[in-house]
Amino acid sequence: MPGTRITALGHYQPAKVLTNEDLAALVDTSDEWIRSRVGIHTRHVAGPDEPVDELAAHAAGKALAAAGLTPADIDLVIVATSTSVDRSPNTAARVAARLGMEAPAVLDLNVVCAGFTHALATADHTIRAGAATRALVIGADKMTEVTDWSDRTTCVLVGDGAGAVVVEATDDEPGIGPVLWGSVPSMGHAVRIEGSPPRFAQEGQSVYRWATTQLPPIARAVCAKAGVTPEELDAVVLHQANLRIIEPVAQKIGAVNAVVARDVVESGNTSAASVPMALSKLLARGEVASGDRALLFAFGGNLSYAGQVVRVP
Incomplete structure (x- = not known):
C-alpha cells in the first residue's frame, strides 16, 4: 500500500x-x-x-x-x-x-x-x-x-x-507515521460536554495529573513507532489545552531540539482545532520548514489520546 x-x-x-x-x-x-x-x-x-x-x-x-x-x-x-x-x-x-x-x-x-x-x-x-x-x-x-x-x-x-x-x-517515504491511539474509559467523566443545552465541564486536577504523568511515555512510544528519537524531532505540537500542561509534557518527552507550539497563549483551548491550527501557524511564521519532523499528539475528552509523527509540507 x-x-x-x-x-x-x-x-x-x-x-x-x-x-x-x-x-x-x-x-x-x-x-x-x-x-x-x-x-x-x-x-x-x-x-x-x-x-x-x-x-x-x-x-x-x-x-x-x-x-x-x-x-x-x-x-x-x-x-x-x-x-x-x-x-x-x-x-x-x-x-x-x-x-x-x-x-x-x-x-x-x-x-x-x-x-x-x-x-x-x-x-x-x-x-x-x-x-x-x-x-x-x-x-x-x-x-x-x-x-x-x-x-x-x-x-x-x-x-x-x-x-x-x-x-x-x-510513492516516496511516507510523510505520516503510524498512529498510536487509545483511551481511559473509566476516567471519561473527567472531561465532559453534556446536558441540554450541552455544557463543557472538567475535573481539572485529575486531567492535569493524568496528562503530565501518563502521556509523556505514550508520546515517546509514538516516536518509536515512527522510527525516530525525540531528539530528532523538529517540532512538538501538543493539544493546546493549557500551557501548564504543554510545557512539562514537552519537557518530559525529551525533544530537546524541537520548537514547542504554544498557540494556546493567543488562541485558548480550541479542542479539535488546536493541533492543526498550531502547526499551520508554526509553518506560516517560518518556525518550521518543509520536511521537518513534527510530533502531533492530542488528548482530552474520553481521556482519549492519539499521535503520529509527520513531515511538514
Missing part, C-alpha cells in the same frame, strides 16, 4: 478577540489569575452567525489554495468536531457544500480534543487502503457555544477556530 503525506495546511479564527480583561468583567477572575494558572492571554470567539461548518470551510479553503487544488480534487472530507449543533447534514457535508464539491465521502468524527489526530489517522488508513485518493482533514470547534460563562474555571480556557490539512498518497 502507498504511504501518505500532508501536502498543505490552513487555519482560520474568527475576528473577535476576547481578552483576559474582558473575562474579568464577566466573572471573578483577573489577567494575573488566568496567566498564572493556564498561560492564556487571549482567545477568538465566533458570533452567533458563524457556525462550526463555516469556520471549517474557511480553513479548508486556505489548505486547498496552499496545495494548488480545487474542491473537485478531493474525494474524502473528514471533520473532527464535538460542537456541531445538528446531526444531519453533518458538518463535513456542510463544508463540502460550502466549497462546491459534488460527490465526496463526508464523515464527522467526535473524539473531542483528540479528534484531529484520530481523523488524520483515519484519512491515512483510508488512502492507504485505496478507498480515497485525496482527503481534506479538518479540526473545527466552537467551544464558546458550549461554555458556562459563569464558571471561571472553564470559561477562561476556551476559544473557537479551525485547522485543515490536505492528505494524499505518495
Whole structure:
C-alpha cells in the first residue's frame, strides 16, 4: 500500500478577540489569575452567525489554495468536531457544500480534543487502503457555544477556530507515521460536554495529573513507532489545552531540539482545532520548514489520546 503525506495546511479564527480583561468583567477572575494558572492571554470567539461548518470551510479553503487544488480534487472530507449543533447534514457535508464539491465521502468524527489526530489517522488508513485518493482533514470547534460563562474555571480556557490539512498518497517515504491511539474509559467523566443545552465541564486536577504523568511515555512510544528519537524531532505540537500542561509534557518527552507550539497563549483551548491550527501557524511564521519532523499528539475528552509523527509540507 502507498504511504501518505500532508501536502498543505490552513487555519482560520474568527475576528473577535476576547481578552483576559474582558473575562474579568464577566466573572471573578483577573489577567494575573488566568496567566498564572493556564498561560492564556487571549482567545477568538465566533458570533452567533458563524457556525462550526463555516469556520471549517474557511480553513479548508486556505489548505486547498496552499496545495494548488480545487474542491473537485478531493474525494474524502473528514471533520473532527464535538460542537456541531445538528446531526444531519453533518458538518463535513456542510463544508463540502460550502466549497462546491459534488460527490465526496463526508464523515464527522467526535473524539473531542483528540479528534484531529484520530481523523488524520483515519484519512491515512483510508488512502492507504485505496478507498480515497485525496482527503481534506479538518479540526473545527466552537467551544464558546458550549461554555458556562459563569464558571471561571472553564470559561477562561476556551476559544473557537479551525485547522485543515490536505492528505494524499505518495510513492516516496511516507510523510505520516503510524498512529498510536487509545483511551481511559473509566476516567471519561473527567472531561465532559453534556446536558441540554450541552455544557463543557472538567475535573481539572485529575486531567492535569493524568496528562503530565501518563502521556509523556505514550508520546515517546509514538516516536518509536515512527522510527525516530525525540531528539530528532523538529517540532512538538501538543493539544493546546493549557500551557501548564504543554510545557512539562514537552519537557518530559525529551525533544530537546524541537520548537514547542504554544498557540494556546493567543488562541485558548480550541479542542479539535488546536493541533492543526498550531502547526499551520508554526509553518506560516517560518518556525518550521518543509520536511521537518513534527510530533502531533492530542488528548482530552474520553481521556482519549492519539499521535503520529509527520513531515511538514
